[in-house]
Each structure stands twice: as structure tokens, then as C-alpha cells.
Amino acid sequence: MVDPATGGGYVYLDAAAGLPPHPVATAAYAAAGADGGYDPGKLYSPARRSARLLDAARESVAASLRVRPDEVGFCAGGGTAAAHAAVRGALAGDPGRAGLVHSAVEHSAVLHAAAAHAAAGGAVRAVPVDRLGRVDPAGYAAAVAVPGTGLAALISASHEVGTTQPVPAVAAACAAAGVPLYLDAAAALGWAPVPPGWSLLSASAHKWGGPPGIGVLVVRKGTRWVPPWPGAPAGTLDSPGRLDVPAVVAAAASLRAVLAEPAAELDRLRALVDLVRAEVPARVPDVELAGDPADRLPHLATFSCLYLDGEALLYALDRAGFAVSSGSSCTSGTLRPSHVLAAMGVLTHGNVRVSLPRGTTAADVHRFLDTLPAVVADLRAQAGVVGL
Amino acid sequence: MTGPVPAGGAADPGREPELDCRGRRCPLPVIMVAARVPELAPGTVLRVRTDDPAAGPDLAAWCRMRGHGFLGGGTDGDHEVYRIQVTARIQAGPVPGSG
Secondary structure, three states: OOEOOOEOOOEEOEHHHOOOOOHHHHHHHHHHHOHHHOOOOOOOHHHHHHHHHHHHHHHHHHHHHOOOHHHEEEEEOHHHHHHHHHHHHHHHHOOOOOEEEEEOOOOHHHHHHHHHHHHOOOEEEEEOEOOOOOEOHHHHHHHHOOOOEEEEEEEOEOOOOOEEOOHHHHHHHHHHHOOOEEEEOOOOOOOOOOOOOOOEEEEEHHHOOOOOOEEEEEEOOOOOOOOOOOOOOOOOOOOOOOOOHHHHHHHHHHHHHHHHOOHHHHHHHHHHHHHHHHHHHHHOOOEEEEOOOOOEOOOEEEEEEOOOOHHHHHHHHHHOOEEOEOOOHHHOOOOOOOHHHHHHOOOOOOEEEEEOOOOOOHHHHHHHHHHHHHHHHHHHHHHOOOOO | OOOOOOOOOOOOHHHOOEEEOOOOOOOHHHHHHHHHHHHOOOOOEEEEEEOOOOHHHHHHHHHHHHOOEEEEEEEEOOEEEEEEEOOOOOOOOOOOOOO
């Protein structure tokens, strides 16, 4: 992927932060532009065309996720807004059970919603994870079995370390306790199977190649959920305000396209990620890999380099032509390390996440592997930490 | 602030050597600990004072990578104190991934 600002050799390895638009998204956006530019809530004929496009997008997403169209909503504000709506709406829908259970490695959107719930007097319990970033199903089951639990949240796979969660076992525990399970599928949808058994789901279009700012919210029939937006009529799943209908259409079309793409490409990316996880510790001293070696997202690898400042590492890799991400505190703006890495008990500084967009070449990955050792060695020499 | 290292370990917390990393941000606390530990006899418990929120998980991970004992920590006013038990000299080198 070529960045015009940095030239032809630059490689984007931050797919988990969001993808540029999939060609199908671009084409669908353009095609829907004329008819989708009107307010779908109005009654004149151009607006009715816009409403029909929105309906078609809803049906398409429903088919992609194997749910009913009236179980699908779209949220302006993207995956974060959809996650907030899932949590707040489910808790508001069952006010007699104010307990919220979540894993310690949820996306910050879920943690922020949980913090707001706790501040409002709700009971919140975080289920710890092991060194690989996975919850223990028995521990999760014990947490949801506490009387008064009204919602259980679980990230289907980690956007930071790639580890997939034991969703079927957690879903069974939630069903046994009569607690709805909210699955945050933002990192997984389009990359890994989304297991069944959940009552609510959220996702984010730009993580699969749709436009930014479009979140998907699914609330299965029979789930106690009320729209968490002031003044929203009962039954509405779409966030208030005018939706960008062409962007929603592009999100739906690109989701369908991505899910229909051959699995061989994900297998190819998985082999490249396995190469990164094998070669980085072999070529760079004092590196700790993060995340499950096998049960993981296919396109994402995370490691931490002892004694290094994550921000300096990102800038050095950027100068060398690679866009990557980091969970280190020095890159977060808050001076707090990634809560995911901290919950796992792995090294939080010097952290690098590489996530490969579809189409990443083996040559790109080999060049990264060839570049990294000298980048790390130079930074360690500058920091005076060689031999510690 | 360095106290004498008691023979055979440090049962008396008042005599455990201390390292004050307050005001230093990640990864400096871990680097300071890594520079200090080789000066200490095996069995010594080093007390690390820090106000860096990343220091807790990072010191625990560093101890695991280098084979030292991480004895946990607690709050002391506006900062944390972590205790690290020095193990016999361990060679630096590649560390197996946590998997």
C-alpha cells in the first residue's frame, strides 16, 4: 500500500487500526451517492430511494451475519458508538439487574461504558485473563452467575494481541445464568469466524475495509435492550441523527465482499504472521511475544522489545518505511500502558503490533524482518541499555 | 539510600536496598533496576519506588524474563513500592516468547 506522502516503499502494517476502503466500498459509495444523498426519513420520492438503499444495506449486513434485518442497526461514530450503545442499551433494558461482567481485555470503548456504569452505581466485575490474554471460562461463568448480573461483555478476539476468546464456553455459561452476552466483534469480523451464542454484537466497518465512522449494532430478538439515546423511539437500532446512507451501503457491500473472499488469503497472512512470530525473537535479543501462538487472529502479531521506548520504536520504524502500532504507555497520551498487555502481565514497553492488510506481500514482511534488528539495536545503543 | 546488604537475604524490610525511580517514565524504571541488580548479592530484596503506571507490569515481566523473583508491591502514599528478589546471576540473552 503506497502512501503518497512517504513514497512507494512505505508499507502499511496497521490493518487492525483500520483499512483503506475496499474497492467494493469505493464503488458502492459512488453508486449510492446520487440516490443515497437524501434523508431516508422523509417522504418524497428521492428520500424514499435513500430509505430503500438503507433497507437494502441492512438486509445485506443481516445476511452476512446470519441474523434478521430488524436485528441490525447502524451507528454513526463507528465501532466505539456501537459498543457504547450495546452496553448502555442492554443495561438500561434490564434495570433490575445492574451487574456488568466484562473481560479485562475489552476494547477501551467497552471499558469506558463500564466505568460510566460503575460511576452511576452499577456493579462491574472484570474477569482476569491468563498470560496469553484469554479468560478462563470457569472464572467467567462464576462472574456471570453472581445474582443481579444483567450483561456480560466479551471481545471475540483481541485487537491488540490477536488472542481469540473461548466464546462458545462463555456463551454457554451466560445462557445457563440467563445473562445476555454482548460480543465485541470489531477486531474479528472479516478476519475470523464469529462464533454463535451471543445476544448483542458490535462491529466497525473500517476494520473490514468499509468507510470509517460506521458502526454495526446487532440486537437479537428477545434481548432486553432499549435505545440508549435521549428521545429515540422504542425499537430503533440506528443511532440518532442523519446516517450517511452511501457510507452505510459501502459498509454493507464491502462486508459481503470481504466475507466472500477466498480463505486462502487469510491462510497466507497467517503463515506470514507465524513467520514474524518465529523470526522476531530469533533475530532480536530480549523480545517477548504476546498472545496465543495458535488460537488467534490470522493477520496480527504483537511483541515487546525490552528496554525500548515504544514511541521511539514507532518513529524509527516509520522512518524505515513501516506503519505499525504500539500498546506502550508512551504512545497512549495518558502515560498508562495498554490495559490489555498489563492484564496479561507481559512487557508493556517497547511494544509493537503489526497487522497485515490483505495483499501484504512476503517481500514486505521479509523487509520488515530484515529492518527490525538494526532499528532495535540502534535504539538500545542510543539508550545505553546494551548488555543489561 | 543504599543500605548494607544483609548476609543471606533481607528479612528486615528496613534494611532492604532501595531504588527511587519516581519521576521516571517507562522504560526508565526497568532500565534502572536492570542496571542496579547485578551489584546485589543473590537473595537480596530490592525495593523499587515508582510513580510510573507501567512499572508494575513491566517489572513483573522483566523479573520473569531475567529469572528474578517478583514479590509484588503496595502503595506508599503517592507512589508504589515493588519488591524484587535477586536470583543468582543469569546471563542476558534471547528469552523464549511467552507464547
